[in-house]
Amino acid sequence: MEQTRTCVTADDPCIVCTDAAIRRGDTTIWSHGTFAIPRGTVTTVVGTNGAGKTTLLNAELGLIPLSHGNMRVLGGAPGTNNARIGYVPQSYTSDIDSSLTAEQSVLLGLTGTRFGIHPVTRAQRAKTREAMEFTGIADKAKLRLSELSGGLRQRVAIAQALVSDPELLMLDEPLANLDLASQRATVRILAQLNSELGMTIQIVAHDLNMLLPILDGAVYLLDGHPHYARLDQVLDSDLLTHLYGTTVQVVTTPQGDMFVTPALTRPDASADTHRTDEVAQFHHHEYDHDRAQ
Numbered sequence: 181m182e183q184t185r186t187c188v189t190a191d192d193p194c195i196v197c198t199d200a201a202i203r204r205g206d207t208t209i210w211s212h213g214t215f216a217i218p219r220g221t222v223t224t225v226v227g228t229n230g231a232g233k234t235t236l237l238n239a240e241l242g243l244i245p246l247s248h249g250n251m252r253v254l255g256g257a258p259g260t261n262n263a264r265i266g267y268v269p270q271s272y273t274s275d276i277d278s279s280l281t282a283e284q285s286v287l288l289g290l291t292g293t294r295f296g297i298h299p300v301t302r303a304q305r306a307k308t309r310e311a312m313e314f315t316g317i318a319d320k321a322k323l324r325l326s327e328l329s330g331g332l333r334q335r336v337a338i339a340q341a342l343v344s345d346p347e348l349l350m351l352d353e354p355l356a357n358l359d360l361a362s363q364r365a366t367v368r369i370l371a372q373l374n375s376e377l378g379m380t381i382q383i384v385a386h387d388l389n390m391l392l393p394i395l396d397g398a399v400y401l402l403d404g405h406p407h408y409a410r411l412d413q414v415l416d417s418d419l420l421t422h423l424y425g426t427t428v429q430v431v432t433t434p435q436g437d438m439f440v441t442p443a444l445t446r447p448d449a450s451a452d453t454h455r456t457d458e459v460a461q462f463h464h465h466e467y468d469h470d471r472a473q
Contacts, residue, residue, distance in 0.1 A: 192218070192219050193216035193217055193218055193219065194217050194218065194219040194220075194221075194253070194254060194347075194348055194380045195216065195217040195240060195251070195252070195253050195254075195348075195382075196215075196216045196217075196250075196251065196252040197213040197214055197215050197216075197249065197250070197251050197406070198214055198249055198250045198251070199212060199213070199214055199248065199249035199250070200212075200213035200214070200239070200246050200248065200249035200250065200251050200406075201213065201246060201247045201248035201249055202232060202235055202236075202239055202244060202246060202247055203247040208247075208404065209232040209235050210231070210232045210235070210236075210401055210404050210405060210406055211248065211404060211405060212405045213236075213249065213405065213406040214249075215399065215406065215407060215408030216408065217380070217382070217397070217399070217408060218380075218396075218397075219347075219378075219380050220374070220378045220379075220380055221374075221380060221381075221396035221397060222370065222371075222374050222380075222381045222383070222391075222394050222395050222396050223380075223381070223382050223383070223395070223396060223397050223398060223399060223408070224382075224383045224384070224385045224388060224391055224395055224397075224398045224399070225237070225382065225383065225384045225385070225398070225399045225400075225401070226385060226386075226388065226398055226399070226400050226401070226414075226423065227400060227401030227402070227423065228401075228423070228424060228425065231401035231404075232401055232406075233352075233384045233401060234270070234352055234384060236384075236399065236401075236406060237267075237350050237352060237382070237384060239251060239258060240253050240258055240350070240382075241253075241258060241259060241262060241265065241267065241350075242257070242258035242259020242260070242262065243259070246258075253265075253348070254347060254348060263344070264346055264347045264348065265346050265347070265348045265349075265350060266289075266341030266342055266344065266346035266348070266349045266350070267341055267349075267350045267351075268334075268337045268338055268340075268341050268349075268350070268351040268352065268354055269352050270352040270353040270356065270384075278324060278325045278326035279324055279325075279326065280324065280325055281321065281322055281323060281324055281325070282312070282317055282320045282321050282322075282323055282324075282325065282328065282332075282336050282339075283308060283312070283321040283322065285325060285336050285337075285340055286308045286311055286312055286336060286339045286340045286343055287300060287304065287305075287308050287343075288340055289311075289339075289340040289341060289342070289343035289344055290304045290307060290308070290343055290344060291304070307343050307344075307345075308339075308343055309321075310343075311339040311340075311342045311343040312339050314339070314342065314369070314372075314373075315335040315336075315338050315339040315342070315369055316335060316365070316369070317332060317335045317336060317339060320332060320336075329362070330357060330358055330359075330362065331358050331359065331361070331362025331363075331365060331366070332362075334354060334358060334362065334366055335365070335366070335369065337354075338351075338354070338366070338369060342373070346379070347379065347380065348379070348380045348381075348382065349370075349373065349379055349380070349381045349382070350381075350382045350383075351370075351381070351382070351383045351384070352384045353384055353385065353386065354366055354370075354383060354385075355367075355385065355387070355390055355391075356386075363390050364390070367390055367391060367393070367394060370383070370394060371393070371394045374394065382399075388440050389439050389440055392411075392415075392439075392440075395411050396410065396411060397409060397410045397411055397414070398411065398414040400414060400419075400423055402419075402422065402423050415430050415440070416430070417429050417430050420440060424442075426442050427442065427443045428440060428441070428442055428443065429441050429442075429443045
């Protein structure tokens with residue numbers, strides 16, 4: 181992991197969309213996307229099923245063309261800077277060949293192929309070892325993926341995405357189908373990548389709660405349009421209720437931890453709601469997430 185902590189400035193965004201739109205056949209997936217995601221931040225992409233969250237990542241990778249507007253990723257057109265992007269797809273843990281060892285899987289992030297006669301260099305093995313140590317799976321190097329839990333396989337996927345020292349890490353539902361301990365371990369890795377290396381991270385997620393301590397902002401797909409806002413602006417009960425189509429509360433526990441939770445009825449005036457200007461209090465609870473200013 182060779183990156184150094186970067187300074188976050190509004191003048192140096194990682195991803196910029198200008199009136200961007202995506203169509204599939206005669207259907208508009210989303211449109212009028214105008215926003216910028218700052219470098220060195222952790223951003224989630226949220227919205228209902230079918231809103232186009234994964235579609236946004238695919239567009240940023242140049243896998244899906246825009247039907248309108250413009251998009252820049254790391255200063256270039258989508259797809260032109262993919263060598264500087266690490267990507268963890270949602271289907272990784274189910275699609276990857278389970279007969280591969282953890283080390284072989286991480287090496288794919290450098291060699292790009294399972295087969296062939298390409299020799300693995302000493303430098304590639306060193307990079308692989310470094311990525312596996314960072315994600316806490318160095319001792320699993322010789323185990324086959326079939327021998328690993330879902331949480332450990334997810335860490336293999338992250339190590340594979342990190343092995344080429346990306347500037348931007350994209351993850352599609354990285355916490356899905358993981359137990360609580362594995363979710364926490366994954367979030368700790370992401371927090372460390374951002375706080376120590378300044379890596380920009382973009383995470384598609386359904387449930388915000390586990391990610392809240394490390395998030396800076398969110399792209400939320402509302403009424404067919406993607407918007408970006410800081411976390412304190414997104415954590416608003418009215419906004420989230422509109423976004424998810426069900427009553428949502430932003431609440432705090434007596435210990436100060438914050439949660440986003442559905443409610444059967446609208447919260448009354450006495451509910452322990454968390455004001456948007458208090459969001460910063462939450463960021464110190466579990467992760468020492470040093471933000472560059």
